[in-house]
Amino acid sequence: MKTSLFYRQSARLLSAGCVLALLFLSGCLEQSFVWSPDGQRAVVINLANRELMLCAADGQLLPPRVAAVSRVAWLGDSQRLVLARRHTEATWSGLAAAMSPDEVREIVARAEIAWQKLQSGAGWSRLGGAAGLFSDQDPMGKFVGIYLRDQRGQTLRPQLTADEWDDLSRQTAEVHELTVARIEREQIVLGPTLSRGIEEIIEIRVSPGDRAVAFVSEAALTKPKESRLRIALLDGNAPAQLVSERVAAQPDWTTDGRSLVYFQAAGAASNDDLRLGTLIRRDVLDSSGAIRISSDQSYLAGWIFSEQTRVRCLRDGRILFNAAEISLPIAAEDYGEQREQLFALDPVRQSTLVRMIPRKQQEDLPKGLAFFEVSPDEQQVLFGDLSGQVCVLTLASGAVDYVQQPEKQNLQGAPVWRNDGSFTYTRRTPAKHGQKPARAAEVVLRRGRAETVLSATWPDEVVNALVSERN
Known part of the structure; x- marks a missing residue:
């Protein structure tokens, strides 16, 4: 579907304070535990020192470790990974x-x-x-x-x-690299470097079929920082290419592995501007798997731009994304009362947006829904946020299972699916008799109502790095 661009310029709509309230800019829920697609192993990022560790299915951590890793994504074969790494350059x-x-x-x-x-x-x-x-x-x-x-x-x-x-x-300054690694005899072996630069890599998405990787990085020389979307072939034989600028941090591939869907701001960033943006689909690979970034774009939807908008493409053609429904004018006393909704768009069969969360359930979900992941069978959606809240939405019925309630402490480690019906999340350890526990949290595997602690043998510093006091 191709239509004219809904919004072509940013509009100064509200004060910076209202922008923060509406767009839920409350921090980033960091990646710390990621299952392989086959669910047979995982990798753990120690947030205390950024070491990457291989983890057996029962939670046992395996040596050796890879230093200075900020993000990771598995390839579909469960034997290779793409790592975002950093090092100091003097x-x-x-x-x-x-x-x-x-x-x-x-x-x-x-x-x-x-x-x-x-x-x-x-x-x-x-x-x-x-x-x-x-x-x-x-x-x-x-x-x-x-x-x-x-x-x-x-x-x-x-x-x-x-x-x-x-x-x-x-x-000194940091240099950031995108590197392919593989698993050999339960060890992580580094391979070719796909990209190297001074921009911090904040997201990695591997294409279906493992031909290419899309990644988002933050511009290093401007403030406010803008994000850029690039792609690289996984064989490392060609340099990464720029797809778009001023994008949100969470794009996705269409299921045929040839196009990217992402949210792009209409204009440059400013501390006092609330920008409009557009959901875009763009072809980036040809039928042979070579990079061919199309000059044509499909404009799918428009709303207020948020750097935390996440896009996920389903096998049935629907596109899921989070966005706030905002009515203007707005009274000052209503600042902060807005909540995000999970929307579905079907560009082929239905041009209208469909709300996926019933109104009565929306009040009990996190205000910001940027940290969501779809289950492998695409029947459920897992939500998390920085307060530690964890919920599971069943798409067909709209039913919500409340796994963990929010509290005042920040709780890192984005929830992640292992397979259909089971997922891993960071579970806080409650205080006893007013005393803080020696281990502030544990990483657990949940299936139904049953939970298994995976981090029982992990060093205290690894689990305690998942918890911090909220500012």
Whole structure:
């Protein structure tokens, strides 16, 4: 289905405070436990140190470990994975090798402007203060500093105080990689690198048929940060290619493995703007599996853009996504009362949106529904949120099973399906007699009403890293 684009420009609708209330920007529920498609093993990310560990079906952790992993996705064969990894780079040459030519030119141009200001008498502290060059408000600042240190160091050092030079000499930045790995004799063996850059990878989606991988990364040199969608072939024989910019973090592949469906903002980000956006379907692979990003796009639906909108494509052709239903005007006292709904769109058979959650059940689900996953048989949807709330929705009946209620502590570890009817989630450990438990949570496998603790033999630091006090 192709229609004209519903919304072509962002609109300044509400204050930033209302934006936060409406879009439920309350933090990210991190990935920590992921089952293989066959359910025979899993991988665990230790949130305390970002080590990736292989896990047997009974919960036993297996050595060795892979360092500095932020996200992971299994391939359909249950023998290979795609990992998002990071490492610290201390030199300009190392960073430049990971950047695009445009990124290098942008940083060098900014650095030369800063250098000219220094030569005209502006002090280093003035550049970092009034100009904000090296503050947290300027994401380019650390790259500019590393460039000047490495390229102009001999001339620059006498112009800095000892403390300023000491701080600059320790400046580093992160490089992010997308790497294929495989399981051999119950060990994780690293393979080819598919992408390398300075943008943090925040989502990975492997195509049906294991031909390609789509991944979303956050732009490193702009603020507010925007997300970009790219694809790469899993054989690593071609560079990753850009599909779209200003996208939400959770796209998905159509079930034929040739197209991506994603939510895109209509305009650039601003701290005070509530942007409109569009649900888009775009062909990205041809029939042979080669990358062919189509210039044509199908515009499927439109609503207020949220970076946390998640899209999931079902085998029957329906597309599920979460979105807030917002009526304007809105009274100030109603801020924060809005709830997201799970919608279904069938582009072939039915052009209207269908609400999947009955109104009477919606009040008992999390306000924001960005953390949902569809069961392998596509009959149920698993919801989680940062408060620890876990629910299961049966799509056919609208019935909701309430597994764990929200509390004040943040509880990490997104719930994840193992197979039809069974899933894993982070279960909080209640205090006894007013005393905090030594192990704040456990990772459990639930089937029906029965639960099995998988993390019983895990080190305390692994399970305790799943719990934090809410700000």
